[in-house]
Amino acid sequence: MMRILLAEDEKELSRVLIAAMQSTGYEVVPVYNGLEAVKEAESEIFDAMLFDVMMPVMTGIEAVQKIRAAGNQTYIIMLTAMAEVDDKVTGLDAGADDYITKPFSLKELLARLRSLERRNENYTEDTLDFGDITLVTTEQRLESYNSISLSAEETKLLNILILNSKKKLDNKTLIEHTWGKNEKIDSEMLWIYISYLRQKLQSVNAHVSIYGNKRGPYQLINNSKEDPK
CATH class of the missing domain: 3.40.50.2300 (Response regulator)
Structure with missing residues (x-):
């Protein structure tokens, strides 16, 4: 919708x-x-x-x-x-x-x-860049100093965060744009996926992090001042 x-x-x-x-x-x-x-x-x-x-x-x-x-x-x-x-x-x-x-x-x-x-x-962009990370949406892969596979939900969630990196996004907005209104996903489940993404950002040594606590809002932050993409 x-x-x-x-x-x-x-x-x-x-x-x-x-x-x-x-x-x-x-x-x-x-x-x-x-x-x-x-x-x-x-x-x-x-x-x-x-x-x-x-x-x-x-x-x-x-x-x-x-x-x-x-x-x-x-x-x-x-x-x-x-x-x-x-x-x-x-x-x-x-x-x-x-x-x-x-x-x-x-x-x-x-x-x-x-x-x-x-x-x-x-239509979905094949790749999205933010800071020192690249999201390869077609292959569900996160790249920085190394790379890691993402689930379909993690890929869509990170896609939304990258495309709206200048905004603080609340739980409802992220849930509806990642899973749709008909899926029974709550803030607790969203928090789990946010935690997964944070771990994977760390695992590829990215200078990018997700701001926010369980109550939201969330925002993608570029912590690197050098060579932003």
């Missing part, structure tokens, strides 16, 4: 979009200005973000620029009433991946989200 950040200041349109996406099974977090969107993107994990262009406090374009500058690569769709080509180019240049011009069909929006969902399910 995808988790979507919706930044739309028109309350009635926001309600319609939320209802449509929730009826499809998506989880939606609504905000109503660009600054709120930036704050949510800094602290939470999303599979997609929908941004209106014209919003108070901070425009959608400015919000996207700040989110991209922070290293967040979440897929972003701009919702814009501006039909001029230059306006669309500005949004794409700011870091958006796609745009839909208002008024738009809900069927079109949901079709694009389904396409993104299929792509996310079928």
